[in-house]
Amino acid sequence: NAGVTQTPKFQVLKTGQSMTLQCAQDMNHNSMYWYRQDPGMGLRLIYYSASEGTTDKGEVPNGYNVSRLNKREFSLRLESAAPSQTSVYFCASTSGGSYNEQFFGPGTRLTVL
Amino acid sequence: QKEVEQDPGPLSVPEGAIVSLNCTYSNSAFQYFMWYRQYSRKGPELLMYTYSSGNKEDGRFTAQVDKSSKYISLFIRDSQPSDSATYLCAMRGGNSKLTFGKGITLSVRP
Numbered sequence: 504n505a506g507v508t509q510t511p512k513f514q515v516l517k518t519g520q521s522m523t524l525q526c527a528q529d530m531n532h533n534s535m536y537w538y539r540q541d542p543g544m545g546l547r548l549i550y551y552s553a554s555e556g557t558t559d560k561g562e563v564p565n566g567y568n569v570s571r572l573n574k575r576e577f578s579l580r581l582e583s584a585a586p587s588q589t590s591v592y593f594c595a596s597t598s599g600g601s602y603n604e605q606f607f608g609p610g611t612r613l614t615v616l
Numbered sequence: 617q618k619e620v621e622q623d624p625g626p627l628s629v630p631e632g633a634i635v636s637l638n639c640t641y642s643n644s645a646f647q648y649f650m651w652y653r654q655y656s657r658k659g660p661e662l663l664m665y666t667y668s669s670g671n672k673e674d675g676r677f678t679a680q681v682d683k684s685s686k687y688i689s690l691f692i693r694d695s696q697p698s699d700s701a702t703y704l705c706a707m708r709g710g711n712s713k714l715t716f717g718k719g720i721t722l723s724v725r726p
Contacts (some may be wrong), residue, residue, distance in 0.1 A: 534712055545718035553712055593659050602648050603712055607659030
């Protein structure tokens, strides 16, 4: 049982390049989330998917797109990377419940030059 | 004003100290309150959770919620070097989204 996995672990991009961050969970969870974490800013929600087939914007969606490919997988795409998107990206999933405990992946460290 | 405010830190304490971590919030709809712990270069993990006002104890950790003051706390007794991590408060109301504090980095010196 791997939990939440993310690929890649590290990535360096040049301004204007595109890339897709992959996330998969094997816990049969309905909801999945993408966050970015920056020093002094905490965790900020980019997009989330409450269930397979649905996606919604979070706090900071500009410059990103997402795809809920199936129940297991939720990808985040940067179409034209900018230095402001340099960050650590975390994917999380939850089965719901009162506390909505979110299980996080190990993160992707992205640098945009 | 952000919905959730957390002391920015960092915080450094000697081993064995009692640590108090705090968050305040503005949204009266929040009912579920959590603390996540994040070790360096890892994802956050749920540490404790409480519903509405009151205290909850788990070993050396106590989570406290005061809804009338919109204030939550996490106390760590007999702190250990292994407690060195970033602690994030999180809370939610009626939807599935969590709102996180910015996190505070705690260092426990041997």
